[in-house]
Amino acid sequence: MPSANPIILQMRSITKEFPGVKALSDVSIAVRAGEIHSICGENGAGKSTLMKVLSGVYPFGSYGGEIVFQNEVCEFKDIRASENAGIAIIHQELALIPELSVMENIFLGNEPTRFGVINWAEARLRSVELMARVGLDEDPDTPVKEIGVGKQQLVEIAKALNKSVKLLILDEPTAALNESDSQHLLDLIRGLKGKGISCIMISHKLNEIEQVSDSITIIRDGKTIETLDVKADGVDEDRIIKGMVGRTLESRFPDHTPQIGEVFFEVRNWTVAHPQIADRLVCKNSSFNVRRGEIVGFAGLMGAGRTELARSLFGRSYGNYVSGQIIKDGKEITLRNVPEAIRHGLGYVTEDRKTLGLNLLDDIKTTTVAANLPAISKHTVVDLDKEYAVAEQYRRQLRTKTPSVDEGVAKLSGGNQQKVVLAKWMFTDPDLLILDEPTRGIDVGAKYEIYGIIQALASQGKGVIVISSELPELLGISDRIYTIFEGAITGVLNKDQASQESLMKRMTAVKKSA
């Protein structure tokens, strides 16, 4: 039993300050040998900062408090020092080199050498063994860019295992994975636990945390709130949420009475080819429609072609158009590029906020107006007063938490960044807003607010498309849900007919439900 195991890691009264911000004011956590210990907290609570302290990203001396690992006081001066002690961190953004092979990535920075020359024969043998341990069934010579995100995650773990890791830190390991890849990964972590490797996991997916954790430490506002023993305390999702937000959330979705009008946006036989590979179709003959005031969900596994569909509709910003029609307000329209799409009243909020959605150098006010500059400029000269006023209005309306709209967007938490992105698109006054994973990486409280914003947009008579990997989310806010499998639409269910099971069936078993 883990609870009887000795404590392997103790972090005592950790404090960490950034200029002007106290990120961690008093965090303590104790991890036992061979347990899976989850850290929960809203965005900005200090989880990632704590893990950076532990793994030496923030060197000893730049924080306060004490770290004891395997009964030794640790003063890591960099990541390498913590790795040598047996602590490995796998970041949310994977640290793999796409051009290098699986084997080369596993041994990167840790190559087996003889007289300074890499011994590839040994590397191959060991990588085959390591890949078997993590259940990765690939040729060791395959470039990492050619395998899926789920498998890339496994390469990271293999890399950590190669360094004879004692404590594995996983930061949002399943955020980008589909259901089956997530399950595989969680099984793997449990398997590692059996072999005596402890694991610290950070995740926003509370169901997974509940499923695999032995204990949970909850952090709020840079302080440890409580540590729960999952089995002994009978912890469930609601209990975790209560700890995280400091109150019980009555409901995870705001009340909303849909007022649905007639069909105003229709896509017929939409077919799009992969941008590089002409004979690979990413959207196959897809047809769907959206009614005024309706929230339409799109369910599909990662890689099913949901994002590809959305982006190809949004001014052909992805892939090569093959055939198909877009009909809006009874007229066929052609959207050759993004400006045309915006002009015709489309908006698209990307799933990848940091690389596709935001200029992290910008401040809130310039971001808010970025997609609709003409509205605040005269003869191409931007009216800075209007810009400020518009940004300020959306800040109040969406309740973005920031000292001022002059603040840089990079400083905001995920939820507040998403509000700024939403403000940017709301300011273009779209008729149809496509939201791709609108709540990814956002904490529970902010999710509730984002849902409220989505519903308010629908109430104004706009059409909203929500693409999401989280079925409970789609079931909670959509009026109608389309399912996608391998680039094709496999079905549509009304809110009252849909359930996780009925959706999942259509997202995976194409023949039965087409």
Next chain:
Amino acid sequence: MNAIKQLFGGNTRQFGMIFALVALVLFFQWQTGGVILTPDNVINLVNGYSYILILAIGMVLVIIAGHIDLSVGSVAAFVGIVVALTMQDWGLPWYMGIVVGLVLGAVIGAWQGFFVAYVGIPAFIVTLAGMLLFRGANQYFGKSLTIPVSADFQYIGAGYLKEIGPDTGYNNLTLLLGFIAVAALIWGELRSRRKAVALGADVKPLWVSITRLVILCAVVLYVTYLFATGRPGTSFPVPGIILGVLVLAYGFISARTTIGRHIYAVGGNRHAAALSGVKSKRTDFLVILNMSVLAGLAGMIFVARSNASGPSDGVGWELDAIAAVFIGGAAVTGGVGTVVGSMIGGLVMAVLNNGLQLMGVGSDMTQIIKGLVLLAAVVFDVYNKSQGKPSFIGHMMKRLGGRDNPDLAVAEPVKDAVRVES
């Protein structure tokens, strides 16, 4: 300390580069026994560096957009020789010569911009090719000879304002320029105070406004005095006036117009800009095109100043311009930089060059010192960012607010990470 903060707004480091410039001037003033701040010398300084500063205006936009232009020296030389030849062989008047030069610059810029923006070749390669190509073209068309230009044309590079009005012992037009600048400063300060009141924002205490105005106006008036009291027949030089107009125009374009916004957006995050409806290819094209037009202008001013166009005009100018931009706080990765910052960066280099020359330091040591200054400025900037402090160079304008996020700056390992979608 608090007082200084209020005076200059935000962090005192923001103005580090200006202080460095002032310190440099004072140091040389002391070392050269007051020679650096004599009318003759400041006039020389402006005449000798205005073309580099003009290049830096174009270069900062190129660098903000995430590119680089290595061809500016060769383009300047090529435009210079073509203008000199057409005026000599076809008897074109000086103003037609300028038109020819600007059009040729635009054509060259369109050529390079086409490859960068629409073919997708890195600007480094395209302009490296351009550097060779236009250097060769200069020597081919000019037969490696020096081609003289007419006295009319020389006005844009070596001209002075006329002496008009009553004999005040000063150059009256220069005085007028100085007074206009002072009036503009006062008007600007008043306007921003009125606006702050109208918007209900915090209004600076009155003493801050007044002290600031007094300092700025004193500097402007002193500089005016210097330029107005040179040898008879001299004044604030014509290239300086051209530069001033360009700085105002491009400062405004970059900070206040939609195209300026697009340049920052494309350099900050190309994908996000494209998905917000910015025509990023067109933006790249315009930025590169504009650079060559300004290079053409700089080439013509240089030719006018040196009375002739030669085969080795403009050698190494690209490096001076790029150095000015980076000392001025631009980021190699794009998205960050200001026109005014680049001007200050350029002036630091110019004063350094000029001062060392006056001190009789050889060109060997001058180059070593300039190299170290460039490195030190950027190292200091990067160090400040990595400490989570606002970068003093980069923050000279409020535009750059988002750069001092501690998490962004320190978490280097994560920055290089990749996520590859299969």
